[in-house]
Amino acid sequence: MKKVILFFITWLFAVGAYAQERTISGTVRAAEDASPLIGASVQVKGTKVGTKTDVNGRYTLQVPADATTLVFSYIGYRTIEVAIGDRTVIDVSLEIDAKMAAEIVVTGVAEGTPTKKLGFAIGKVDEQILKEVPAVDPANALRGKVSGVIIVQPTGIPGTAPTIRLRGSTNIQGQSEPLIIIDGIITPPGTTLADIDINSVESIEVIKGAAGASLYGSQAANGVIQIITKRGADNPNATDFTARTEWGITDLQRLYPLNKSHRWQIDPATGDFRRASPTGITRVFEPDQLMDNPYPGQVRDHQKELFKNRSFNQNYFAVGATGKNTNFFASGARLFNQGILELTPAFDRYNLNLNVDHKISDFKLTGSFRYTNSVGPDAIERGQGGPFYGVLLLEPDFDIYATNPDGSPYWAYPGQVPIPGGRPTVAGNNAINPLYSLSTTTFDLRRSRILANAALSYQILSWWRVEAQGSYDRAEEFFKQVTRRDTYNNNMNAYTGGGLTQYEDLDDGLVLTANSYFKQSFGDFNTSLTLRYQFERYTGNFARVSGSQFVVSEVPQPQALTTTTISNFAFSADVRAENFFINGIFDYKEKYIFEALVRRDASSLFGSEARSQIFFRLSGAWRITEDIEIPGVQEWKIRASYGTSGQRPPFIAQYETFNIVNGVPVKDLLGNNRLRPSRVAEIEVGTNLLFLNRFNAEFNYATATADDQVLIVPLLAYAGFTQQFQNAGQMRTNTIEFSLGAEILREEDWKFNMNIVGSRTIQEVTQLGRPPFPTNGDFGVAAAGGVANTMFRIEAGQPFGVMYGNRHARSLDELQVDANGFVTNLVGLPRGVLRREDFTINSDGYVIRRFAPISTTNFANSTNPVEGTINERAWLLADETGAPLVTKIGDSNPDLILSISGTLSWKKLSLYFLLDTQLGGNIYNATRQLLYFNERHADLDQAGKPDDKKKAIGYYIGGLTPGLGIGLYNNNNPTEHFVESATFLTIREINVSYTFDADILNTIGINFIRDIRLSLVGRNLLTFTGYTGYNPEVALAGNATSFRVDQFTYPVFRTFTAALQVRF
């Protein structure tokens, strides 16, 4: 009976199946090249019945009889629905979905991977955004587009890329610049993004943390930025031409606030400054010492004479084709940016790109060739000899166009040698006429770069592919700075003889890679495994010669210098590395994803006893909405990753070295054969949410610990060798970052997309295996750093970027008193003299004493009030020894950075904007401090101030006067008074454009043009800030994101342009 029942049931089902199901088969191909799509999903609409295509793109599916429609989908392609009808064979071609294609990433993963399957965060900027306002380089293109990216342009010198930091700093001593990869080519540290043309860039991918970057092992502690250039045409089986031209001008938004008044006596007889003695050039100051007198005669604005609207243009042409087996993309671009500085050459850059892909049966050959050549300016920044110093220091009554005694233009030192017929000069103004400096010292900075890459991929079996790749990178930089022989000395009584510095730097990189990819599905389990071997070799050769005193004119070559002044320096480096990794990804139905990576790096940069290092990553993700349906939520994924990556020590770090000082060896570094790369371990958790079909949100929290910091550790004096590179110190950073994309309007005519990105990072030095040290952030290159030299304190327990210095007392509560009520903690005030009530707060908010001291030796109160008199001084707080208290005065780290971008379009008219803001964080305005000393800062201008608020000069710059206090200038020591808020809001990018599409063009009889786009573009358009310098975007070069100091730099400027783009 049992058997009968069983048979019956089986028959019933079999008949049922026979009666209700049929078999449909077919092939799914890519529309662009008819290649089979492997693993494409084929599903019966409204059911869970479905399958995946095989390696030939084929599928076979049993479908219920009542099935009417099949849904074909493949990541990166548009999903289509096909009515089944009577057919049993259904072949389809899927079109690339531009929006979805953007969701495939190639950075940080062994192979192109959909973002939905990633266990870590990745930022991506695609062409849609990049093309709106083509930035001058990819670094600027990233601004405001990816959360957790901090960008600071430390200088406005055209051709200088900004400094980028991803999340927190991972490097106490050295750069925190990310690894730059260009189309898969790993570039060596120091690669400047300023050489890359953005027009040919398809997308930029950003891996912000060490976990995501683990794949790159010891090169990637600072994260990774990959530039992906365009390949083929926009459309399949077509050839596209694009031509774009953009013309406009540069402009400086704000001038530095300067003093328009002076404190000197005017001689009524001459209407000119009274002279101290008939022969001397010294002026006589007024007894009140107030800078409230207008300059006699004509005054000028030297900043307007130096910073001009100059030309900015860029032109671009590209041709791309996508064919059945071959596609190629070729482009050429020129960027011409004159900047704003008079008499300086433009940054003039040419780019050529060629990308070719070719397929022969199972082989795929990919090649890229990239060439860049640029000529650009440089300028003397920071120091006291350059134009940025002179332009702010010269008094406004000098005519900087006056002719020199030798007939050359631009009177050299009007502050030291009076111009005939001009005014006597002020004491000790050592400023050079900026135009003279620019006309006698010229800079020539040339760079060229070749990046070539070839890869051959071979699909051996349906589940196994191998690939070999080789890339070659050659970067060349040539620099020459020449000061003419007939350049005046600063007394203008002789020529200096001039001088020259030139260097050439030639770097070669060769990277060979072999990959083996395995991909297999086991039922609902998908697995992929990658093995990679990589060999790297970089060689660098640098040679510099410098000297002074040309023996002949107009021969700007080293052989024309006085022999005894010539100095030579050369440096070569040879870096080799060998890396292996294995990476596996496993997922179940694409909803539970797990990934693991192990990498072994061996590098010649590691000490001989630490030659190989292991890095790893584990990550996982759960696509919740695949399991749980949540109304209104299209996709919700949570993910977590933990991974390590590192940073290689500098070339010289492991070696014992003697310096050769003019032929004799002098001990320098003690070697360290146990030197390891620094190691950053990061935990990142995050979530991605697509909801209401309009919103796309991401949130990440990352916490990273950077151990084994490679630091220069001073050795005890008796060691002979003065210092050693050691793995000492640890940093911790915590970052929260978020982004929200919204499609606010998507009507027929009106469309509005908006994107908000924001982040906050806290970075702290948690351990330091050496004494705390002060730095200017430039680590070892303190040249001309001035006040900034020791401002930043590297100390365990302190934020990285914290500023230390002195502070003037601002409140009576800060005054400490002894048992008898006498104030004990003011610099220059002996104990037992004054009580709290002897002090008051002045109109600037500083503590001053109420009454002047009786004499220079008796500091007790007289009856003469202090405020408003020449005796008014603020007081520095003292430590217990009586020395100026050194305390935290600021912190470069912002509280929050936030950007909002959006595109609003109405029919063919569109407006794109990017607003960029930083909240919190400090800048040390060292420019302002030095302008105090030189009596040129607007703060010192007392004209127009109410009499009771006027301050005499000594209040600002007076030296320590025991019993009275010290000027705010504080002898050029770091002082809280010059710490300013870096908060700003900038309208970073604006593009108003109108597109004439084919329909419109056809109506006027033009049918060979796809579209024409006319745009008005503004970059760095408007900055709103309380910061008093030119622009809150300023820093000393080196580590610009963590060490913010303003010190006579080339101001960051804006551009206004109009652009025309035609596509055929």
Next chain:
Amino acid sequence: MNLTTTDKTVKMIKFIKQNHRKMKRIFVPLLAAATLLSVVSCADLNVNNPNNPDTRRVLATPADLQGIVAGAFVTLYNPWRGYQHNVHMEWAADYVTMTNAFRGFWNFFKVEPRVPWDNTLANSNGDITSIPFQRWHAAISNANDVIRAIEVNRQSAGTPAVNAATLAGAWFVRAMALGYLATSFDRAYIVSPTQDISQRLDLSNYREVMAEAQRSFDRVIRICDSVSFTLPANFINTPSPYTNTQLARLARTYAANFLVQNARNRRENSQTDWNRVLALTEQGMTQDYVINLDGNNWQNWFVEIAGLEWYWRTDHRVIRHMDPTYPTGYPATGTLRRADSTRDARMRETTGYFKYESSLAFFRLDRGPQLRSHYRFSRYDELYLANGVGPCVFLYAETNRLLRAEALAMLNRIPEAVELLNAGRRTTVGRRPPLPPTATREEVLNAIFVERDLELMMTDFGIHFKDMRRRDALQRGTILHFPVPAIELATRQEALYTYGGVAAADGVNTADGSNSWLGGPTATRFTGGQTQP
């Protein structure tokens, strides 16, 4: 199952035939991988540093020991390059003046009343003291390497004469570096040539350091007295290389000089071993110790720039040696006359000591009138005009004469001291009346210190400062010696400390001003009224 080799081959061929297509697919990538691996897999990751040598390369041949000594000399004299603390000591000694805030010239060392030296890591001018401290110890380390190689490891730098010259050079550097450390800092390290420096060393006080310096000088003298040699030309850039005899004389004078200058106050000065000073100076230097500055390894910034008309000016303290009526400081208002040059001819410009400059354009009044002066040092104008390249005196032979005179005076052999003084430049150039043989010891000593200020102008390292302190003549609150630099203390993980400042005036580490040149502990340059504008 046992297979013969032939069987195996047949089987393999069979297998290949059967799997031909598959094998071909696999063969290509395998071949490619093999090629790639053969190219790079034996990648040699041992890379030499071609830019700087290490010890092995520096000491590749025995003759290279000479190079180490040459490097030790360069290191020893490194603090003269740049404005290191010899300049600052002369500021504190009221020897030079200037209003430039560069490298803390006036804001630490010239503030009146004096303030403490900021010996913290925050002081942007902290390397004023850390550079000399580190360089001198580094010079000792270099010297120790050579001494150990020759005396302990029995290596030879060449012929007996070359070997002796190398060894004498090493001991001389060691002695000099210890001497400078002892006279400038309160403490320093004593590292013997055989010291195991992986062990933590303690700091020794300046008396112990000086004793070690003296022992090293004795070693130099002993070697020089036993072997004839000429120093290799790259040791010291003297116009012609020193012989063993010249080096012995130089060593004796320096030994005496350091011994004398190690005293921190008048009390210690009286405890100096003046008999040893006398003995050393009997066979001391007879010619000026001149180094040819080359703008690179050999520089002396303090002296080189003296010829710049608006840079260093001479503090009124020094002018008052020749014209006691000259004010102690520049007045807050008005301009000042020239000093009287009738008392001492060295006040006349023609004698080439001082020059009157009318312009005070670079001397900011708001930084304090006491920083102003019309006079500058003109003795080294030629060097300035030659851009700091050329002969520069590092120690005058006159130093030896004056040390000898002082030793005689201190040993109460007044007439001999007077005789020495009267035969010197005091009368020949200064045209001063001879001192009577009946002069008191104090008068003789005062005359000697005037001579030291005028005749030894800006030589050696902080010479005038060290003279002032051993007479208690510094202003109250002036630092008497420097603390171990903050960076060194921090590396040792020891507490920071400092000296200087009126409140710390103990007469031991900080001047109490008991014999201040201004006239006692409470005296100031000015009396009455606020002088700051």
